[in-house]
Amino acid sequence: MQRLKPSQGLSQLLLIRSQSSRISKGIIPLLSVWDGHLSSRWRSTGGHGGQKYFNNNGQKFRFALAGLLAGTGAVLAYKLHQSKVQWAASSAQLPVTSSPPVYTLEEVTKHRSLDNGVWVTYKGDVYDITEFVSMHPGGDKILLAAGGALEPYWALYAVHKEEHVLEILSEYKIGVLNPESLKRQESTDPLDPYSGEPSRHPALQINSLKPFNAEPPASVLADSYITPSAIFFKRNHLPVPKVDPETYRLEIEGLPSGVVSVTLSELKSRFPKRTITATLQCAGNRRSEMNKVKQVKGLNWGIAAISNATWSGASLREVLLHYGFTPEVAINAKHIQFEGLDKDVTGAAYGASIPLNKALSEEGDVLLAYEMNGEDLPPDHGYPVRVVVPGVVGARNVKWLGRIVVSHEESKSHWQQNDYKGFSPGTDWDTVDFKSAPAIQELPIQSAITHPAEGSSVERGDEEVTIKGYAWSGGGREVVRVDVSVDGGNTWHVAKLYSSDLGQNPAPGRAWAWKLWEIDVPLPDGAQELEIVCKAVDNSYNTQPDTVGPIWNLRGVLSNAWHRVKVKVKDDQK
Amino acid sequence: MQRLKPSQGLSQLLLIRSQSSRISKGIIPLLSVWDGHLSSRWRSTGGHGGQKYFNNNGQKFRFALAGLLAGTGAVLAYKLHQSKVQWAASSAQLPVTSSPPVYTLEEVTKHRSLDNGVWVTYKGDVYDITEFVSMHPGGDKILLAAGGALEPYWALYAVHKEEHVLEILSEYKIGVLNPESLKRQESTDPLDPYSGEPSRHPALQINSLKPFNAEPPASVLADSYITPSAIFFKRNHLPVPKVDPETYRLEIEGLPSGVVSVTLSELKSRFPKRTITATLQCAGNRRSEMNKVKQVKGLNWGIAAISNATWSGASLREVLLHYGFTPEVAINAKHIQFEGLDKDVTGAAYGASIPLNKALSEEGDVLLAYEMNGEDLPPDHGYPVRVVVPGVVGARNVKWLGRIVVSHEESKSHWQQNDYKGFSPGTDWDTVDFKSAPAIQELPIQSAITHPAEGSSVERGDEEVTIKGYAWSGGGREVVRVDVSVDGGNTWHVAKLYSSDLGQNPAPGRAWAWKLWEIDVPLPDGAQELEIVCKAVDNSYNTQPDTVGPIWNLRGVLSNAWHRVKVKVKDDQK
Secondary structure (H helix, E strand, O other): OEEEOHHHHHHHHHHHHOOOOOOOOOOOOOHHHOOOOOOHHHHOOOOOHHHHHEOHHHHHHHHHHHHHHHOHHHHHHHHOOHHHOOOEOOHHHOOOOOOOOEEOHHHHHOOEEOOOEEEEEEOOEEEEOHHHHHHOOOHHHHHHHOOEEOHHHHOOOHHHHOHHHHHHHHOOEEEEEOHHHHHHHHHOOOOOOOOOOOOOOOOOEEEEOOOOEEEOOHHHHOOOOOOOHHHOOEEOOOOOOOOOOOOOEEEEEOOOOOOEEEEHHHHHHHOOOEEEEEEEEOOOOOHHHHHHHOOOOOOOOOOOOEEEEEEEEEEHHHHHHHOOOOHHHHHHOOEEEEEEEEEOOOOOEEEEEEEHHHHHOOOOOOEEEEEEOOEEOOHHHOOOOEEEOOOEOHHHOOOOEEEEEEEOOOOOOHHHHOOOEOOOOOOOOOOOOHHHOOEOOEOOOEEEEEEOOOOOEEEHHHOEEEEEEEEEOOOOOOEEEEEEEOEOOOOOEEOEEEEEOOOOOOOOOOOOOOEEEEEEEEOOOOOOEEEEEEEEEEOOOOEOOOOOHHHOOOOOOOOOOOEEEEEEEEOOOO | OEEEOHHHHHHHHHHHHOOOOOOOOOOOOOHHHOOOOOOHHHHOOOOOHHHHHEOHHHHHHHHHHHHHHHOHHHHHHHHOOHHHOOOEOOHHHOOOOOOOOEEOHHHHHOOEEOOOEEEEEEOOEEEEOHHHHHHOOOHHHHHHHOOEEOHHHHOOOHHHHOHHHHHHHHOOEEEEEOHHHHHHHHHOOOOOOOOOOOOOOOOOEEEEOOOOEEEOOHHHHOOOOOOOHHHOOEEOOOOOOOOOOOOOEEEEEOOOOOOEEEEHHHHHHHOOOEEEEEEEEOOOOOHHHHHHHOOOOOOOOOOOOEEEEEEEEEEHHHHHHHOOOOHHHHHHOOEEEEEEEEEOOOOOEEEEEEEHHHHHOOOOOOEEEEEEOOEEOOHHHOOOOEEEOOOEOHHHOOOOEEEEEEEOOOOOOHHHHOOOEOOOOOOOOOOOOHHHOOEOOEOOOEEEEEEOOOOOEEEHHHOEEEEEEEEEOOOOOOEEEEEEEOEOOOOOEEOEEEEEOOOOOOOOOOOOOOEEEEEEEEOOOOOOEEEEEEEEEEOOOOEOOOOOHHHOOOOOOOOOOOEEEEEEEEOOOO
């Protein structure tokens, strides 16, 4: 299996996709065509109007820019589109004016497609990037930003921090936002109507606003091994509490020493900072597929209620031992309960628990995390402290952690007792007995296809289709194989797996992070449609069930059947 | 979930099957009809000839006997058949002779069916039990012994040790074996042509004689929670070595102290005797189902290459720590290798390894076992010492253990490197790369139907069908649910689970033993045939895949798709 540095994930994947390319890497500086914030193109306000300023003399410049933008991967990506592209001449040959057109946000948001033109804003300037879409090294994901600000998307991908990206962008400037629009854009998030809640990334696909529940677009999920915090799926059960780090206290109960109260700085200073990379998944990930079989209760998650991050904090084991946990305590104690600082209208806090042995095991790697991806936890992910229980369903990874109780019994919370449990397909709301099923802890083997998208098409002339996705299993079980079929499961191919190279092979039972996977599969002769299927296998050789119906359950949790995506095969246009 | 004492398993299950019965439990002693070894019936040599000695006056006697034989369960079982049964009159009314007919083994073995008569032998006497078959509390399992000796079957079920069982049997005596036949029966096992190998239970269904590989009949597998050692599945890779317990030495290498040599008595005296109940399963269990999809290489196991036993011995962890294992050793060591005393013609021993963390974990429960079900290990199961690695594939539970090596690498044996690994269905012998897959350790979730048998029938008038089976998962994951369908998987019912009550609920991650399960499902209106299906769920909520094809692999291992059994629904005879 190949291993990647997290920061290389995106470009490496692009490289793989185009590894047979033979394009030269000659680079020509673009400084001569750059004119700061002034651009000849602001006279072009239509979606395709800019084409008249292009000619083939500019081709090499743009070629060079693409290379600078995102490394060789971009160059190779460009190759795929070069036959369709026309190029701008040097702007030096065109008249320059000093007063750019002024637009409102409303005008910008009308331009969100290739048909209507693709406009974006960046620091108050307005750009028509319609022509650049086909050259974008990241493909049509650029369209996620169409009609709005670029900033949140660029924040996801470090590659955009290159100076040359701004150089490219400047070519497409068509004007500026009016001051009122700029102020609105900077001060409000039109997707978040709730005062007090943090602002969220506009790319998130929202399943519920209050509480806030959202997932990233599936198309970007496998772009980086580490999911940027801004688009890491959000699963809140209650409003996000505002916690003052100075007055924050973590209470620990159930130890012989009585109640212990720990400050944030004590948590950071008294215990070594431990870091793990761990994938979290909502129990309801892929619930929408169960809804198609028969209606279930719950948020209609797609395939992206799963994300991967690095988490740093104190070891729960070390904290408990420090404050007096002894083998004698374990004689009666069987569970560690967690309570969040997020509360419902009655004042009841979110709560959950995990088995004691998971919390106390040296190999359990349970963290009281105060950092996510190297920064303070964002408000949506539990600032200032959450528990990260790797290998275990998201619901037990309690955010805004306020209290830990060492107990002989499970959490009495609704979410531990009467939710997040699996049942037989034959069990309905009239017959369900929540006591009859164990609370979900470790999750089963899972995988899904992030590319291509359902309903998209591939060209027959391409001869093969590139398929990408993620795979993960609970309980620290490492994904060892992903099988992919393009004929609905009749024949199977083995995908290449990708992972971080930060560590060695994960120790047995401690593979907390997902694998990304990719494969190029030849198009079957004469196929008009492909039914692409994936299934993963972990190192206990558990695998996913074939179909959704037999694992359907009234709460729509644990949806881990083979993932299926249908795409058309288009005959090449002559 | 109900819990049973192991010794109650059989009768309890029978009770459940017949729990609606209202039969009285009046018991009448049989002493008046017992005549020692002399019996009027030895004049009857045909399969059905005995009927003329029966009349209805004997009904109450036989009823009483059945009750004594196996408790209330037997009484209730009898009810199912009473309308068909005729009863013998008291033998006191019949003439008695002093010279019984003499039979050869060959004559006995011709009587193996209800059509030809069912004869058995016991301590040199010959019995025609044709008429008793329908009254046998254990059902038609009695036919397993047809044509041969009763002793090995009675040894499986403690219930036969009751004196009254002999009383019943005596009624059916028809003669004696001739001396030559008796000698042969006592000294040889016609199913075992290899000198030096232990004798085996004749009920075993043999997949290979050399090495010896056999499984119990599926129909008896779920009769007792603890599988009697004699019918516990046997999976030998090489000839069974004869080991002298006095000269036996277990060598331990790779510790700072150098090579350690441990005697059997040291192993027993220096370390506390630990006991666990653990299910072992061959990686190839249910391989025959893969063979039906496409030919695989390997023994054609049915569903019974899995069994459950208690194992007692020294903790491997405690032994390693005693002889000098330290955390420093763990810096380089990653695996514990095992070598058997069984060797091939080149002198190479059977070998396997497990990850160090499994061996060293307090919760791993790995034993150097010297007892199975409370007795010395039988020769086929590793006498005098085997390693029991609960939750892990049988192949790593090395028998006749001669050497333990603490190592940085896995065992180099064929069985670790080039066998016992899983592959994609698309991988064939031309493309397989054994290095690309991990050695099987923990096994995936498994379940199968032991009753009713494929091709059998149920009567429509019974209105429901009783279905039984086993379920187990690797890695100490507890089976939490078994779903059963009688319509091929369209609708599902939840079975009752049974387990031993020897312990409490197993600690998380330490559920090493299987669950037996049972359910009565109503017969669907008008169904002519049932496709009975089962699938199990463990506490990581992993479940079995729907079909065999997509998990097919060239070695035919890890066959854990839904188990399917087809039975006919017979309309009642008017």
